[in-house]
Amino acid sequence: MRALSNEVCKNIILAGVGSITLLEHENVTKEDLGAQFLLRQEDVGRNRAEAAAEKARLLNPRVKVIVDTEDIAQKPDSFFTGFNIVCLTGCNPEQMIRIDNACRQGNTGLYAAGVHGFFGYIFCDLKHHEYREESQGQVTERGKEPETTVTYKSQSYDSLSSTLECFWGFPKPRVLKRKVSPLFFAIQVLWLFQQAHGGRLPQGGNQQDLEAMFKLRDERLKSAQVDNSFVEDELLQTLVETASAEISPVCAIVGGFLAQDILKALSGKDSPLLNYFLYNGIEGTGLVHHVQKTEA
Structure with missing residues (x-):
């Protein structure tokens, strides 16, 4: 809370x-x-x-x-x-x-x-998940309410752990940005830091924490087959400074x-x-x- x-x-x-x-x-x-x-x-x-x-x-x-x-x-x-x-x-x-x-x-x-x-x-x-979408048709007669059409749809979801196991195949950064934000990987790096440090967040001004985040960034992006430049140092540094x-x-x-x-x-x-x-x-x-x- x-x-x-x-x-x-x-x-x-x-x-x-x-x-x-x-x-x-x-x-x-x-x-x-x-x-x-x-x-x-x-x-x-x-x-x-x-x-x-x-x-x-x-x-x-x-x-x-x-x-x-x-x-x-x-x-x-x-x-x-x-x-x-x-x-x-x-x-x-x-x-x-x-x-x-x-x-x-x-x-x-x-x-x-x-x-x-x-x-x-x-x-x-x-x-x-199953859900419904409602849409209104055009009015064909003056003074008559438009008909509402209800369409039933569904969509399936992946587990959290499975979404962290994606491989992206080393696409060019500008191509990858169309599919996912660099923040997606920056948040994952933050989670990896927490896993390695007993659940705590990195502390702003702590050079060791920042260097640990950079190292985890390089390892994570390599395992996901993403170029290291996709998550810029400035983004990661700002995340470390304000994490708490x-x-x-x-x-x-x-x-x-x-x-x-x-x-x-x-x-x-x-x-x-x-x-x-x-x-x-x-x-x-x-x-x-x-x-x-x-x-x-």
């Missing part, structure tokens, strides 16, 4: 879902107050979910807001299959992959998202997109995200990419 979660919860609760469960075991710190509008100064030291729930319930009393203060790492796989949608924010890569696999087994939709300074990402896995920062406008943009897509998935109306959304706050771009597992 940090700044991105606040945005998602606000939008989902205002939309009037039946119930929402906030899972968080950590307590509010002074640093949390800078970007979280569901918290106040007097909440410091309290459980984040319990403190946020009090303000969240006021947004829409008809929505049941449930608080769970257990550690997500201690939750069994079966816990996550008891929901229509699971939304993970700020989790480490091992947790995201484990819970995604559990949700796929239980046919539960999953979103995983995070904001790191100027950058944000959303991953969506609904396994196999919560910038409210970025959280609002990513959180707004995420909440809107969750509501699409729940309602079964219109096509949800397939399957990555990558936001670059420096460029002001938000790109959607459909990433599928490919063989070498």
